[in-house]
Amino acid sequence: ATRHGMVRAGVPSAAQAPRVFERSLIAGLWDQEMATSVGFNLRAVRLAAASVRERLSPEHWRLLEQAEARFFSASSHTPLPDSLSVQSLLTDTSQMLAALTGAQTDRMSRDDGWRLLSIGRHIERLEFLSTALIEALPLGLIGEQAGFDAVLELFDSTISFHAQYQQSRTPQALLDLLVTHPDNPRSLGWVAHTLRARLRRMAPLADGATLPLADGLPDLIEMRPESLWPVNQPALPVGAEPPLTLPLLTILGQCQTAAREVSDQLCALFFSHSGQARYSVGA
Known part of the structure; x- marks a missing residue:
C-alpha cells in the first residue's frame, strides 16, 4: 500500500x-x-x-x-x-x-483503438504482476501456505492452480502457472506473448516503430520453471533476501523494464501530450 x-x-x-x-x-x-x-x-x-x-x-x-x-x-x-x-x-x-x-x-470492433486499449491493459498487468512477485519473495510468501494462497489470489489463478497441481505447493509449480504458462491469461508469459502480438499488429500505424518494442519483451513461455527457481533452491523464509543470482529476479526485472519502455514509447508515438511517465509502483 x-x-x-x-x-x-x-x-x-x-x-x-x-x-x-x-x-x-x-x-x-x-x-x-x-x-x-x-x-x-x-x-x-x-x-x-x-x-x-x-x-x-x-x-x-x-x-x-x-x-x-x-x-x-x-x-x-x-x-x-x-x-x-x-x-x-x-x-x-x-x-x-x-x-x-x-x-x-x-x-x-477489433480496430487499432481496441488494440491500443488492450495494449494498455497488458502493460499495466505485466508491470504490476512482476512487481508483486518481486515484493513477495523477501516477504517469504512463497514459503508458507497463507502467503502462497495470497499470491495465487492476486494473480486470480487459485482455481487454475488447484485444478492442475493439486497440493504441489512448490516454487516451481507456482512459477509454472504464474510466469511461464502459455494458456493462463494471468501468467506473465501469456501477457508478454499477447502484448508482443498486439504491438506487431500496430506496426503499420507507426511505420514499424512498435516492432522493436515487441522484440524487447522477454519470451517467458519458452522457459522452464526450474531454470528460474532451481530445484535445490528452497523457498525463502520470512525476511530473507532472495539471492541476487536467482534467475527469477532477473526475468522479473526485465518484465518491469520492458513494460515501462513500451509505455514511454507508445506515449511518444501516439499521444501529443506525452511527457515523462509517472509510475505508482516503484522498482
Whole structure:
C-alpha cells in the first residue's frame, strides 16, 4: 500500500500503528488529490470515457457511471466504513470493472483503438504482476501456505492452480502457472506473448516503430520453471533476501523494464501530450 502511494507520506507504518495505518488507507481510497487512489482513477476513467461518449454503447457508459457513483456514495458516510464494509465495496467495484472489461472484449470492433486499449491493459498487468512477485519473495510468501494462497489470489489463478497441481505447493509449480504458462491469461508469459502480438499488429500505424518494442519483451513461455527457481533452491523464509543470482529476479526485472519502455514509447508515438511517465509502483 505504501509503495503504491495509497497512504499519504508521514503515516506510521502498519507495524508501528496498525489502526492508524488502516484508517489512513481507507480514507485514502476516496482522496481526489492522490492520483493513486481508487476514487481518483474511477473518476479519471469516467472523464476519459466522456470525451469519446459517442463511441460507447449505453451499457458501457452506464457501467462506468454506476461504478463511480456507488463507490463515492460510501464516502458520504460518517464515520467512514469499517474495513469489512470497504472490502465488500472494493469487491463490488472490482466486479463492475470486470463487467466493463467484458463489454469491451465482447462488443468493441477489433480496430487499432481496441488494440491500443488492450495494449494498455497488458502493460499495466505485466508491470504490476512482476512487481508483486518481486515484493513477495523477501516477504517469504512463497514459503508458507497463507502467503502462497495470497499470491495465487492476486494473480486470480487459485482455481487454475488447484485444478492442475493439486497440493504441489512448490516454487516451481507456482512459477509454472504464474510466469511461464502459455494458456493462463494471468501468467506473465501469456501477457508478454499477447502484448508482443498486439504491438506487431500496430506496426503499420507507426511505420514499424512498435516492432522493436515487441522484440524487447522477454519470451517467458519458452522457459522452464526450474531454470528460474532451481530445484535445490528452497523457498525463502520470512525476511530473507532472495539471492541476487536467482534467475527469477532477473526475468522479473526485465518484465518491469520492458513494460515501462513500451509505455514511454507508445506515449511518444501516439499521444501529443506525452511527457515523462509517472509510475505508482516503484522498482
